Amino acid sequence: MTTQTTPEAADITALREALVNTLRQQGDIRSDRVADAFRAVPRHIFAPQASLAEAYADDAVITKTNDRGHPLSSVSAPWVQARMLELSGLGPGMRALELGSGGYNAALLAEVVGENGEVVSVDIDPEVTDRASRLLAQTGYNDRVTVRCTDGTYGAGEPAPDGGFDAIVVTAQAPDIPPAWTAQLARSGRLVVPLSFRGIHQVFSFAHEDGHLVSRGQTRCGFVGMQGDNRHGGHAIDLSDGDLRLGLNDDQQADGAALRTALASGQRSTIWTGVALRGNEGVLPSLDLWLVSTLSPCARVYASSRGVERGLSGWTIAAAATWEGGTLAYLTIRPEADGFELGVHAYGPDREGLAARLADRIRAWDDGGYRGTVEPVARVYPAGTPDDQLAPGQVIDNRYSRLVIALS
Known part of the structure; x- marks a missing residue:
């Protein structure tokens, strides 16, 4: 979005291109539209406390900690952001909802959906949303990303657009799938969420199917935990x-x-x-x-x-x-x-x-040939769904949903 005019511009361009090449080689980036987004967005602006080398390394940058030093917010590692963008199925003109703000990922989403698309980014922490709004304005994305301070448990915080969002991308570790996420997801949309269950952290891309959600893709992950009404229990x-x-x-x-x-x-x-x-x-x-x-x-x-x-x-x-x-x-x-x-x-x-x-x-x-290749199917049903209406598998009962994990 922005054009670099400092003496460091050539170095920054080279670092950005090197990151894209790394993500391509690792298989994290598969499409040109995601590659172009990583080339366009100045990651170092969203991680001002990091050096240029750190900002364009394939690693997370912590942006806020609590009084015990535990991370509360971060610029996530590029490899997982790239994989989640690929899982989202987003393209030009689509509408995206990001739950868990920070600015950089919202800017990537804005590049992927283009100027005719729509991005809404929400976070429960006003310090985080203020920072995101400031950095998005600094990089020229403020007219393409709407930032709201609200509990992402309830989705966009305002009524979803007609037909829902084409993708909902959750950028914090979630223990459950609240009903608002399902309700605000377009019928052909994708919910991409880092889900925690039984001590495992896995990103799933969910789609609608016969009154529930079913996973259509997945990858490993690591995120800070959600806050608000969908925070971790256990x-x-x-x-x-x-x-x-x-x-x-x-x-x-x-x-x-x-x-x-x-x-x-x-x-x-x-x-x-x-x-x-x-x-x-x-x-x-x-x-x-x-x-x-x-x-x-x-x-x-x-x-x-x-x-x-x-x-x-x-x-x-x-x-x-x-x-x-x-x-x-x-x-x-x-x-x-x-x-x-x-x-x-x-x-x-x-x-x-x-x-x-x-x-x-x-x-x-x-x-059995499962070594390194296990990709179980996850299905999300509303809480209270009777057992005889669940698909076969291991059932995990949460506050908002019944999660069923099976090998097929």
Whole structure:
């Protein structure tokens, strides 16, 4: 939109073109219209606290934190913005609603829909919307993007245009799909949302189908959490002096006292599956999705660094877990010659049986050709939809919706 006139203009153009080339090579950008949007929008203006190199790196730039240093707002990583733009199906003359403002992504949307399109960007935080409005004006997009300060749980904050938005793009991690998003989405539109469920964070592109939403594409993601009435809930159970926690969604329950007793006993069964992760293979997200789609209950355990030192877990990131009564089983790893082997730790009275059950699921994922290729179908039904009207799959009950995850 703006034309650079500073001595740095050539360097900025080169950095922007290098970013586009990187995103093309990675497969994040597939269309010329998205590539042209990244070439046109001056990302460094929307990240003034970053150096030029940082502004055009394929990484997020944090723009606001809380008093504990946790991110509240950011300019998201270009790779995920590009993938979400591709999933949106937007083109010239279309109408887009962005939930979670910041300015840069709204400017990208404005470039994709063109001068005859429409972009509305909302955020609950007035500091964020003020900043977005200022930077959009500075870069010349203020006449093509309408910024509103409102709770994105309820969509645009004002009546949607006739026929709805052609795409609703959510740029914050959402635990649920509120009814306003479905109602304000055009019949042929796409809802692109980073959805959290059972400890997994995945971007889905949803479309209307027979009174509910069904996923038509997806990618991995990482965003700051939503605020307002659609903020994250859930709860965690401390299993061992803060060194191992079980994170649960609101529709999940576990006997914390019984599980703590099991861990405190020190009696553990471990099964090594023979399934290996090679180097930087990066298939754990695929395994996580497979387990959520085929295993119930399924959640995540989180180990501290001290928990790893104590031998409770093989790593400090989240690991898939299942439980039954006072028995808990969860994934672990151990080093081997050229990577890691997946295994299962289990505590409790039925530790051998539950460990074997989870190990069998891991081997089924490996043997069945799902390794690195799992793309489950997600369906979103209104809360209160009777069970007999749901598609087959694992059901996750949320405040606003019933989410069904299945392998097909």
